[in-house]
Amino acid sequence: MSDKGKKFLKKSIIVVGAGASGLVAAIEAAKRGIDVTLLEADSQAGRKIYATGNGRCNLTNKKMSEEYFRSRNMTFVKEIIGSFGYRETISYFGELGLCFKDRDGYIYPRSGQASSVAVALYNECLFYGVHIVLNSPVEAIEKKGNFFYVKTPHKEYSSKGIILSCGSLAGIPKRKRLRINGYDLAKSLGHGMIPIVSSLTGMKCENKDFYKAVSGVRCDGQIWLLVEGGEGYETAAWDEGELQLTDYGVSGIPAFQVSAYGAYGIREKKGVRLKIDFLSNMTPDSIFNMIKEKGKKNKNITILQCFIGVINDKLAAALIEELHIPADEKACHIDDSLIKRLAAEIKSYTDNVTDVNDFASAQVLAGGIRLDEFKSTMESRLVPDLYMTGEMLDADGMCGGYNLQWAWATGYIAGNHILRE
Numbered sequence: 146m147s148d149k150g151k152k153f154l155k156k157s158i159i160v161v162g163a164g165a166s167g168l169v170a171a172i173e174a175a176k177r178g179i180d181v182t183l184l185e186a187d188s189q190a191g192r193k194i195y196a197t198g199n200g201r202c203n204l205t206n207k208k209m210s211e212e213y214f215r216s217r218n219m220t221f222v223k224e225i226i227g228s229f230g231y232r233e234t235i236s237y238f239g240e241l242g243l244c245f246k247d248r249d250g251y252i253y254p255r256s257g258q259a260s261s262v263a264v265a266l267y268n269e270c271l272f273y274g275v276h277i278v279l280n281s282p283v284e285a286i287e288k289k290g291n292f293f294y295v296k297t298p299h300k301e302y303s304s305k306g307i308i309l310s311c312g313s314l315a316g317i318p319k320r321k322r323l324r325i326n327g328y329d330l331a332k333s334l335g336h337g338m339i340p341i342v343s344s345l346t347g348m349k350c351e352n353k354d355f356y357k358a359v360s361g362v363r364c365d366g367q368i369w370l371l372v373e374g375g376e377g378y379e380t381a382a383w384d385e386g387e388l389q390l391t392d393y394g395v396s397g398i399p400a401f402q403v404s405a406y407g408a409y410g411i412r413e414k415k416g417v418r419l420k421i422d423f424l425s426n427m428t429p430d431s432i433f434n435m436i437k438e439k440g441k442k443n444k445n446i447t448i449l450q451c452f453i454g455v456i457n458d459k460l461a462a463a464l465i466e467e468l469h470i471p472a473d474e475k476a477c478h479i480d481d482s483l484i485k486r487l488a489a490e491i492k493s494y495t496d497n498v499t500d501v502n503d504f505a506s507a508q509v510l511a512g513g514i515r516l517d518e519f520k521s522t523m524e525s526r527l528v529p530d531l532y533m534t535g536e537m538l539d540a541d542g543m544c545g546g547y548n549l550q551w552a553w554a555t556g557y558i559a560g561n562h563i564l565r566e
Contacts, residue, residue: 146213154453155349156178156179156305156564157180157181157182158174158179158180158181158182158302158304158305158306158307158355158563158564159182159183159184159293159295159306159307159308159309160174160181160182160183160184160307160308160309160310161179161184161283161286161295161301161308161309161310161311161327161330162184162185162186162309162310162312162327162535163183163184163185163190163191163230163277163310163423163533164191164192164194164310164311164312164535164536164552165185165191165266165442165549165552165553165556166310166535166536166551166552166555166556166559167185167308167310167311167534167535167556168183168190168267168269168270168375168556169237169264169266169272169311169553169556169557169560170203170308170532170534170555170557170559170560170563171183171275171308171560172266172269172270172273172555172560173556173557173559173561174308174560174561174563175273175275175566176273176560177272177560177561177565179306179563179564180274180276181187181273181274181275181276181315182275182278182302182304183270183275183276183277183278184278184281184283184295184297184302185277185278185279185280185281185327185396186280186281186282186283186323187279187280187501188247188279188280189279190263190267190270190277190279190282190396191262191263191266191267193312194259194261194262194263194266194314195259195260195263195527197259197549198253198258198259198317200258200353200544201253201254201257201258201259202253202254202258202259202261202262202549202552203252203253203545203546203549204232204234204238204245204252204253204254204546204549204550205230205231205234205252205546205549205553206250206251206252206545206546206547206550207231207247207250207252207473209225209226209230209231209547209550210226210249210543211223211226212321213228213542213543213545213547214312214540214541214542214543214547215344215405215428215511215540215541215542216516216539216540216541217339217515217517217539218515218516218517218539218540219515221516221517221519221521221540222516222540222551223398223520224521225551225554225558226550226554227375228521228554228558229553229554229558230550231252231556233554233557234252234544234553234554235252235551237553237557238254238262238265238467241266241269242265243255243262243265243266243400244256245263250299250545251545251546255503268539274554276440278297279392280325281295281297281298281300282298282323283295283296283297283311283325283330284296284297284298284324284325285325285330285333286307286333286334287499288334288531290544291305291530292304292448293307293530293531294307295306295307302519305530305564306530306531306532306563306564307341307531307532308523308532308533308534308559308560308563309327309330309331309374309531309532309533309534309537310533310534310535310537310556310559311326311327311328311330311535311537312327312535312536312537313327313341313480313504313509313510313513313536313537314326314504314510315343315344315503315504315507315508315509315510315536316402316504316506316507316508316525317504317505318348318505319505321367322401323368324388324490327537328341328513328537329513330536331514333531334394334444334525334528334531335527335528335547336514336515336525336527336529336533337514337515337518338512338513338514338515338539339512339513339514339515339539340412340512341504341510341511341512342405342408342409342412342501342510342511342512343404343405343408343501343502343503343504343506343507343511343550344367344401344404344405344408344412344507344508344509344510344511345401345402345404345405345507345541345542345543346396346404346501346502346506346507347389347391347393347394347395347397347400347501347502347506347508348394348395348400348404348407348419348498348500348501348502349393349397349459349498349499349500349501349502349503349548350393350394350395350419350497350498351494351496351497351498351499351500352496353393354389355463355467356392356393356394356395356432356463358442358459358466359390359394359457359459359460359463360390360391360392361390361391361459362389362390362457362459362460363387363388363389363390363457363487364387364388364396364423364449364456364457365385365386365387365388365425366385366386366388366399366421366423366424366425367383367384367399367421367422367425367483368383368384368385368388368395368399368400368403368419368420368422369382369403369420369421369499370382370383370385370403370407370417370418370419370423370424370498371407371417371418371419371420372404372407372410372415372417373410373415373416374415378416378418381403381407381410382402382403382406382408383403384398384399384400384402384403384406384427385399385421386398387399388421390460394419394496394498395419395421398544399408400419401508401544402543402544404501404502404539405499405511407419407449407498408501409511410498411498411499411500411501413521416497417497417498418495418496418497418498419495419496419525420493420494420496421493421494422489422492422493422494423456423460423464423491423492423494424455424456424492428492429485429488429490429492430491431521432488433484433485433488434488435451435455436448436451436476436484436487436488437481437484438481439476439478440475440476440477440479441477444475444477444491445457445475446475446477447472447473447474447475447476447477448465448470448471448472448474448475448476448479448487449461449462449465449473450476453478458490460506464487464490464491464494465487467490467494468483468486468487468490468561470483472485472499474498482550493520508544508548509536509538509541509542510541511541511550512537512539513536513537513538513539513540514533514542515539516538516539516540519533519538522558522559522562523555523558523559523562524559524563530563530564532562532563533555533559533561534555534556534558534559535551535552535555535556536548536551538555540550
């Protein structure tokens with residue numbers, strides 16, 4: 146790329162990506178009097194924000210600490226979240242005119258609309274004079290001397306500083322992916338990358354007949370993600386809450402929370418298993434005693450009928466079928482050892498995980514550009530005046546506003562430090 150005939154503004158930057166972190170970074174830099182050009186490949190700024198939180202946008206969470214994130218550099222994550230956390234986010238968006246509602250620590254705009262957040266950020270960009278250029282995917286970035294040269298299909302740009310806020314490949318179908326994505330741009334500038342896998346997504350399991358039988362069932366439970374190790378299978382992650390059983394396996398927030406550990410296990414060609422407790426408020430003994438007592442009280446009650454009002458009918462029938470017990474068998478006729486096996490099955494149903502859903506079905510990706518190559522200002526240690534923010538970096542959070550918090554924090558910090566003398 147050539148700089149022939151170009152005029153440079155001493156205080157000019159380019160932000161690549163008009164997502165959550167890119168919008169905040171652009172605003173903060175522009176507030177400081179920097180000339181900001183914001184390049185977005187899509188036809189709309191902030192498109193992913195509109196879809197977050199099922200269209201409601203879980204902005205942040207009162208329980209904000211590094212323990213809700215995954216990264217190869219947790220010290221870095223702790224520092225970033227510590228400098229711009231829950232309180233700073235509430236203050237920031239409050240100044241943009243938003244009001245909030247608190248659902249057990251999960252913070253949403255009072256309007257219940259994610260569009261409120263996206264529009265507020267977009268309008269703030271316009272207020273501070275950010276030049277937003279849509280339909281402009283970046284094809285290449287090169288640094289010569291003290292300036293960056295940025296190539297798009299329609300125009301070549303130049304600036305003193307650059308912030309890459311390109312997001313990840315999560316939620317994007319293959320047919321809509323850019324030929325050159327943010328990871329490619331970062332690597333072309335010398336940065337390394339932790340392999341990316343799907344996170345916050347459903348998991349595919351081996352026992353297809355069982356999952357087809359229970360497809361559509363929602364139930365409260367506990368879930369363990371087990372990964373093959375030196376001493377056999379070891380617990381990599383655990384969660385509890387409402388599970389969603391599908392025709393391919395397990396979905397729902399608890400499954401989402403542990404999915405990245407399964408994805409990395411599969412990537413490393415290790416065995417991965419799920420163990421599920423479908424009745425966490427009862428012990429195996431109490432399940433056994435319940436069946437025995439109901440069978441004793443009513444000689445005609447079937448084993449399936451013993452679970453009416455206890456767990457979902459479809460789920461109970463499928464678990465009973467797993468042990469080849471006829472669903473219409475009278476409870477009083479079933480051997481105690483078989484009842485104990487059924488109680489154990491309900492408390493620790495175990496199946497192999499064959500895969501996790503692909504990037505297009507994932508809410509975020511785990512892995513990304515290495516954090517140890519950045520200062521706490523979000524500036525690259527390898528390329529002066531290059532900053533990176535948001536989901537393209539090696540940090541992903543649990544469900545609950547944590548990934549947006551990472552975006553707000555890194556965008557805010559980068560925008561406030563770029564070209565600061």
